[in-house]
Amino acid sequence: MGGKSRKSGGVSRQLINSLKGGNFTTNNEEAFVKKGKGSKVKPDAKNKQESSGFGLISKED
Amino acid sequence: MQKINKNQVGLGLFLKRIKDLCWVPSFYCSRAYLEAVQPELDIINGWLTLTDEGVCMFPPVPMNDNVIYEADYSKWPDFIWSDMEGCIMPDNYQKEKLDFQYLYDPDDFIKLVGKKWAILRKNSKKWERRHKSNLMIVSWSDIDPEEGAVFIGEWLESKADDFQDADIMLNYLFQSDGKGVHAFCMLDNNENIKAILAYDTNWTYVNFRYCMTKPGEAFLAEAVRLVFYRDIMFGKSMLVNDGGVVDNPQLEWFKDRLNPVEKKTVYSWRRFDE
Numbered sequence: 001m002g003g004k005s006r007k008s009g010g011v012s013r014q015l016i017n018s019l020k021g022g023n024f025t026t027n028n029e030e031a032f033v034k035k036g037k038g039s040k041v042k043p044d045a046k047n048k049q050e051s052s053g054f055g056l057i058s059k060e061d
Numbered sequence: 062m063q064k065i066n067k068n069q070v071g072l073g074l075f076l077k078r079i080k081d082l083c084w085v086p087s088f089y090c091s092r093a094y095l096e097a098v099q100p101e102l103d104i105i106n107g108w109l110t111l112t113d114e115g116v117c118m119f120p121p122v123p124m125n126d127n128v129i130y131e132a133d134y135s136k137w138p139d140f141i142w143s144d145m146e147g148c149i150m151p152d153n154y155q156k157e158k159l160d161f162q163y164l165y166d167p168d169d170f171i172k173l174v175g176k177k178w179a180i181l182r183k184n185s186k187k188w189e190r191r192h193k194s195n196l197m198i199v200s201w202s203d204i205d206p207e208e209g210a211v212f213i214g215e216w217l218e219s220k221a222d223d224f225q226d227a228d229i230m231l232n233y234l235f236q237s238d239g240k241g242v243h244a245f246c247m248l249d250n251n252e253n254i255k256a257i258l259a260y261d262t263n264w265t266y267v268n269f270r271y272c273m274t275k276p277g278e279a280f281l282a283e284a285v286r287l288v289f290y291r292d293i294m295f296g297k298s299m300l301v302n303d304g305g306v307v308d309n310p311q312l313e314w315f316k317d318r319l320n321p322v323e324k325k326t327v328y329s330w331r332r333f334d335e
Contacts, residue, residue: 005307006118010224010225011217011227015214016214016217019211019213019217019329020126020214021214022211023207024210024231024235026187026206056256
């Protein structure tokens with residue numbers, strides 16, 4: 001999972017704090033922009049799929 | 062060196078040439094991943110190169126067969142980050158281990174038959190029993206991105222310095238629309254995010270790119286892996302390339318116990334003076 005880096009340095013504290021504050025990037029760490037809530041919807045039951053072990057099956061509740 | 066516009070030649074030609082040459086694509090060789098990396102494309106004496114952070118990512122790819130016959134490697138970069146099976150390297154390059162690549166067969170996870178699967182069979186049920194919850198699969202695009210960002214921030218914090226290239230992962234997840242990224246969340250019965258995972262494909266493998274699980278919840282990783290292989294990979298005939306271990310012994314131990322059909326070594330190559 002992920003991949004081995006071509007550059008040195010780990011994840012910056014600034015990036016972690018920014019993410020934990022609900023900010024997400026558009027292109028790079030400096031370009032973090034606070035997005036308004038509700039730009040994407042919380043999933044409702046229709047969009048959920050329950051693990052069946054045999055492919056995705058829509059949840060019926 | 063002739064600089065070319067990425068839009069003129071593009072990653073598509075680079076990948077097509079690799080396919081034409083019958084090289085086996087590595088974990089890093091997918092359109093979706095490379096779109097997130099945004100490497101620089103150059104042509105050097107007929108060889109196509111992809112460079113990221115000043116590092117040549119793959120062996121240069123001949124634009125056409127004449128380039129292969131001429132075999133002029135003089136302008137190749139001194140260091141090549143990740144090789145690919147089927148690519149024959151020049152004699153004056155020596156290899157260094159980069160990482161592993163784990164290949165899994167989704168069918169194995171549906172059957173879970175045999176003694177070697179006993180531990181996963183047992184452990185993959187423990188999380189659901191302990192938390193009295195199922196894992197629901199939801200498309201990443203249906204999740205509030207702020208909620209997703211908070212989860213990723215907490216996950217990265219738990220990884221300390223063990224995770225690499227977070228910026229690429231964020232590009233991959235947050236700019237993924239229509240670029241071959243298949244991303245999902247797994248929620249518990251209370252609709253809390255318990256995992257974020259994503260995969261893409263090339264012409265040979267499904268690349269299981271990212272799998273983040275809620276930190277501190279024992280046996281969740283096993284449960285999520287099982288749902289991924291049984292449900293999200295159901296019906297796919299390709300093997301899954303689960304990437305490497307990024308020098309993490311615990312991750313290697315975990316992936317070894319998932320019974321890969323193959324554990325390959327990927328190499329970097331460095332020119333030496335003859």
